[in-house]
Amino acid sequence: MQLLFLGTGAGMPSKQRNTSALVLKLLEERGTVWLFDCGEATQHQILHTTVKPRKIEKIFITHMHGDHIFGLPGLLGSRSFQGGEEPLEIYGPKGIKEYIEMTLSFSRTHLTYPIVYRELTEGVLFEDDSMTVETRLLNHVIPSYGFRIIQKPLPPxxxxxxxxxxxxxxxxxxxxxxxxxxxxxxxxxxxxxxxxxxPEEPGFIVTILGDTRFCEAAIELGRGADVLVHEATFDGTAKKMAAEYGHSTVYEAAETARLAGAKTLIMNHISARFLPEDDRLLLKQMKEIHTRGFIAHDFSEFEWLHHDKKIRKKQVSHP
Incomplete structure (x- = not known):
């Protein structure tokens, strides 16, 4: 399992960060990849990676804000143009089907594969022999969801x-x-x-959250997770602003990870006001509360080390 961040910015693209998109690579586990959110220009970001759109099995949309969905129509069309024929499942809040079908209809985009839509409700969203996905409603300005992905124990x-x-x-x-x-x-x-x-070994637990204020649902989704992906739009000095706009500070992301007992925290959805030289400050604030964590950048990749039972950041060169 690997986590590949395609977009880590908040609200709109900047020179440093594109809008939200995250790939969960499950090539060894099931021969596919899952995409979480699909901000504007996600398919452009994919061009700089080894990800193949036809390998995308599922897309999970956390909420209906534009910086999380504006890349969907183009990506869906390109998946078709590139020979994608396998069905695609899209999980998202109410309105996701209407948004996609209206956009494809008006642009006269024909897909070579069927889309199966799954509207989000709290509880177990998906389960098969190897994986379970649970979801809960978070606390944002519109309905926003988080996902808990559980790999079932590996056979003896x-x-x-x-x-x-x-x-x-x-x-x-x-x-x-x-x-x-x-x-x-x-x-x-x-x-x-x-x-x-x-004896059989436990699998991994990955928690991926949409935009959210500090809330109990985020803590529950992250309970005992090997890795928790949490937005950290603002630094610790902007708690009031974060709450007003339905977001979290670095301190709140770290406190969520601490209370959940998550092993590793990865912070994303970073405001454009923060430049690469601000990473040291943000990490310092995080480590005051939770010691193991990272700030994600576009094209940051993390891999699950099965035998060590931990997440490691891969050394990759940015395009």
Whole structure:
């Protein structure tokens, strides 16, 4: 699993930051990628990465403000032009279907693939054999949602050489052992699954929040998360302004991470008033409350280290 930030700015694009868009790369887990929000020019940002629009399986829209949705029509059209045929699921607040279909209709954009729309309601939004996605309503000036993505425990790993040494032949008996069943070897001796497998390991938990004031729902979504992506539009001196506009300060993002027990905090949706040289100040404020965290920039990429159970920032060159 990797997190790739395509846009990390607030409100409108700047020279340093594009508007909101974040890719959750699940290529190893399911051979696809998920996109969270799609601000203006998201497809231009994608051109500077290895992400293929036809690999986008799901799009999650946190809320209906323009800096989170204005890139959708162009991206959907390009996905079609580039040979995308697989169905696309779009999860979003009320109005997302109307917005997309009206825009495509008026621009006479024909898609080569079907779109399945899922209107957001609190609770479990999606679940299959490997992943669960939960959502809750946050506290913004319009309905805005956060998402908790949970990878289900990984299956036990079969120690095949150990099983073979105990007389289990290659074939279906090995599969039974891996699935937790005890078997008899060729001599009738019972071989226990627990003796030839490593126990299942927990998967990752990623929390991605839309725009929000400090609120209990954000804390609950981030509970015990391996990584929490939280907006930090303002620094700690602008608490009143943040509340007025439905946003959070760096201090509030860090406090949410601390109360949730999130292992790593990644702050994004940064106001254009902050330049790269302000990173040191913002990180200093964050570390007063939560010690492990990062400020995301456009094209920042973070990867999940499964064996170490932590998120690491990848060293990548900006385009």
């Amino acid at each position: 790993k079969l120690l095949i050489n150990k099983a073979l040494a105990l007389g289990v032949p290659k074939g279906p008996l090995l599969a039974k052992l891996k699935n937790g069943e005890d078997v008899e070897n060729e001599t009738g001796q019972v071989v226990r699954s627990r003796d030839v497998t490593e």
